[in-house]
Amino acid sequence: MKMAPGKGKLKIEIKKIEKQKARMVTFSKRRQGLFKKAQEYANITGSQIAILVFSPAGNPYVHGSPSFDAVIDKFLSVNGGASSSGQVGVRHNEADVCRGFLMVLEDKIKRCWSAEDLSAVKAELEKVRVKVLQRLKHIEEDEFVTSLLNC
Numbered sequence: 001m002k003m004a005p006g007k008g009k010l011k012i013e014i015k016k017i018e019k020q021k022a023r024m025v026t027f028s029k030r031r032q033g034l035f036k037k038a039q040e041y042a043n044i045t046g047s048q049i050a051i052l053v054f055s056p057a058g059n060p061y062v063h064g065s066p067s068f069d070a071v072i073d074k075f076l077s078v079n080g081g082a083s084s085s086g087q088v089g090v091r092h093n094e095a096d097v098c099r100g101f102l103m104v105l106e107d108k109i110k111r112c113w114s115a116e117d118l119s120a121v122k123a124e125l126e127k128v129r130v131k132v133l134q135r136l137k138h139i140e141e142d143e144f145v146t147s148l149l150n151c
Helices: 020-045 068-078 091-110 115-149
Strands: 049-054 060-065
Touching: 020 049, 020 060, 049 068, 060 068, 091 115
Parallel strands: none
Antiparallel strands: 049 060
């Protein structure tokens, strides 16, 4: 590939795309590029990968090699947490996973440019809150059953 003399690669300014339609098109194209590069990385290194991306509209997109679920289950089992299939391991690592999600959400809050962006983060936080409450209820039920069995 030949470049025009004196031009080289032009750097583009990294900033939020204001037009929503253009932002969604860019998201879609770059997401596909990200997933393609991740798959290439997995192929040439023999590694397992999992990528989770939320669109500006809040829709989740996942990619994994061999599969997203398999990689996440392996991560959670190695780290002693609950797998997506519902198996329960060491609980302190579940807290580590939650802290990781909170760090991601904090980063998203820092990058919010509008009330719409904040609303999307608020919706994600609400989903996390519901999951935490469900998990707490499950843990309490497990502890109650264990205490009955140990009597």
